[in-house]
Amino acid sequence: MTQPSRTPTQITDSSGRTVAANVRRVRESRGWSTYELAQRLKEADRPISPSAVAKIERGERRVDVGDLMALAVALAVSPSALLLPINVDPLDDVEITGSTPVSALDAWEWIDGRGPLTLPPQSAGMHRVYEEVAQYRLYGRPHWLAEMEREEDEGREPRTRASRMMRAAGLESYEAEDGKRRIRRRQDEGRSDGPSMD
Missing domain, CATH: 1.10.1220 (Arc Repressor Mutant)
Structure with missing residues (x-):
């Protein structure tokens, strides 16, 4: 008895689509084939077959956190370079799974640990804005890095x-x-x- 053909997975969330596009962008800009990237992943003890790399790039295979980190290491970029669109202007809206669209500048500042993704409106008062930034740094940054950044x-x-x-x-x-x-x-x-x- 033959098995019915399986419908390929299609990644529909915005962050998943961005990761797929960025893996392809970086791999191609380095002049690597999917085989070369798969070899680098194997050397990093995170084997992903060339066909699976191609599925990632087509948005037909999910990337878990371990895959994301290994892909960033193998491609010699930061994880943020895979998570956010790079070919956008600072004030262009970008989509991030779990958030309403935000400016590319706000998204990059957030993902690089510089501040919260969104801030309360100024009508909420500067105390509320300060509180949001302070909590972001308290819970989202090592204290020693936050201190270095403050001095800088x-x-x-x-x-x-x-x-x-x-x-x-x-x-x-x-x-x-x-x-x-x-x-x-x-x-x-x-x-x-x-x-x-x-």
Whole structure:
């Protein structure tokens, strides 16, 4: 007895469709076949066959959280690069599963951990807006990262990965003090820090 043919799955939610399109976009921009991407996924201990990669790209196979992370690693992009549309203008509306449409800028700020997806209307008062942002940072960001970002926003620290790594390792004070000592030593020796004006 033959089995009836199965209707292929069709991903209908907006975020699922975006992931499908972005996997294809990044794979093709890297010049990889579905076989090459499948090989990279296998090397990352998340085997997904080439035919399954093609189904993902056609929106015929769901991507679970583990798949999403492995795809982002294999494609050398952040998970956010797969979750949101990239070829849009900042004020264009984008659809996110579970939300009403929001601007691309708001969506990227949210997914990159910079703030809530939506804020209360200003008529609710600035206290309510502040409370929403504070709760977002409290529950959605590690305290140490929120502190680094606050220092960077205030201009006290540069916003670079190297600077963050040094601060996390406790090297910022050592490096700053060491630099000050070298400048004082040069000044004491009668040398200038800059090029000679002779």
